Amino acid sequence: DVKVTQSSRYLVKRTGEKVFLECVQDMDHENMFWYRQDPGLGLRLIYFSYDVKMKEKGDIPEGYSVSREKKERFSLILESASTNQTSMYLCASERAVQNEKLFFGSGTQLSVL
Amino acid sequence: GESVGLHLPTLSVQEGDNSIINCAYSNSASDYFIWYKQESGKGPQFIIDIRSNMDKRQGQRVTVLLNKTVKHLSLQIAATQPGDSAVYFCAETPTGGGNKLTFGTGTQLKVEL
Numbered sequence: 001d002v003k004v005t006q007s008s009r010y011l012v013k014r015t016g017e018k019v020f021l022e023c024v025q026d027m028d029h030e031n032m033f034w035y036r037q038d039p040g041l042g043l044r045l046i047y048f049s050y051d052v053k054m055k056e057k058g059d060i061p062e063g064y065s066v067s068r069e070k071k072e073r074f075s076l077i078l079e080s081a082s083t084n085q086t087s088m089y090l091c092a093s094e095r096a097v098q099n100e101k102l103f104f105g106s107g108t109q110l111s112v113l
Numbered sequence: 114g115e116s117v118g119l120h121l122p123t124l125s126v127q128e129g130d131n132s133i134i135n136c137a138y139s140n141s142a143s144d145y146f147i148w149y150k151q152e153s154g155k156g157p158q159f160i161i162d163i164r165s166n167m168d169k170r171q172g173q174r175v176t177v178l179l180n181k182t183v184k185h186l187s188l189q190i191a192a193t194q195p196g197d198s199a200v201y202f203c204a205e206t207p208t209g210g211g212n213k214l215t216f217g218t219g220t221q222l223k224v225e226l
Contacts, residue, residue: 004156035216042202043157043216058213090156099145099164099206102214104156 003027004105006091012111019078021108023091029103030096032074033058034066037088037107046089049074050096081112123221132190134220136203139184143205147214148177148188151200160188160201190222198224 007022025032031050035043035058045058047066055066063085067075074093078085088109092102126132138146144165149157163170163177163186170177176189186203200221204214 040218042218043204045213048213092156099162101147101159101162102157104149104158106154106156 004091004093004103006089006105006108008108009106010109010111012113013078013081014113015082017078017081017112019081019110019112021076021078021089021091021110023074023076023093023105024072025074025091025093025103026072027093027095027103028071029093030071031094031100032068033092033094033102034064034074034076035090035092036060037090043090046076081110083112086110086112122218123223125223125225126193127225128193128195130193132188132193132197132222134188134190134201134222136186136188136217136220137184138186138203138205138215138217140205140207140215141184142207143184145206146177146179146186147204148175148186149202149204149216150197151202151219153199157202193222193224195224195226198222 004025013019033048034046037043044060046064049055049068065077088107090107091105094100094102147162148160150160151157161172161177174191178187200219202219203217206214
């Protein structure tokens with residue numbers, strides 16, 4: 001089975017801190033994604049990557065950046081955390097095939113105080 | 114995806130009854146649709162998918178129906194069980210969308226014993 005592992009289940013950070021959320025997948029998937037999930041808003045795409053060192057903005061990239069130095073790892077970076085970035089963050093991966101289903105990690109609940 | 118709202122729609126069903134969860138989409142170019150199930154504390158898991166050249170697809174205890182005329186998607190769960198309690202999301206992507214899924218806001222399914 002595909003496994004998408006997010007390094008932290010819960011994180012508490014202070015406003016202004018730099019925050020790193022790590023995601024690793026073990027099935028050699030080309031595509032990786034970062035979403036945030038908020039009540040009533042569903043899942044919104046922050047950034048995605050189709051290859052190593054490649055990144056593209058999703059629907060809500062402001063305040064975030066990403067890094068993909070290795071195929072299996074996709075990191076989400078909050079340069080200066082703010083309270084409105086308190087959310088559930090979900091990482092996902094898939095093969096680079098048209099209409100392929102996403103495999104999700106268990107999520108990281110981030111609270112910014 | 115579904116219309117955005119502040120509250121998660123809830124569907125309550127009796128154990129053993131059939132459940133029908135609905136989703137409306139707006140993009141006429143959408144050609145691939147997926148249903149995900151998210152249990153409490155977990156990431157979304159793939160349930161079933163359907164392409165726009167089909168109007169029905171069946172899985173194990175689940176059926177997805179697609180009505181492209183009215184841009185409507187539904188998930189039917191037969192003989193609903195307590196383990197089916199979760200939030201269900203529909204997602205869609207258009208032709209050439211590069212596998213970027215747009216998610217609905219989700220429906221909370223509660224199974225009453």
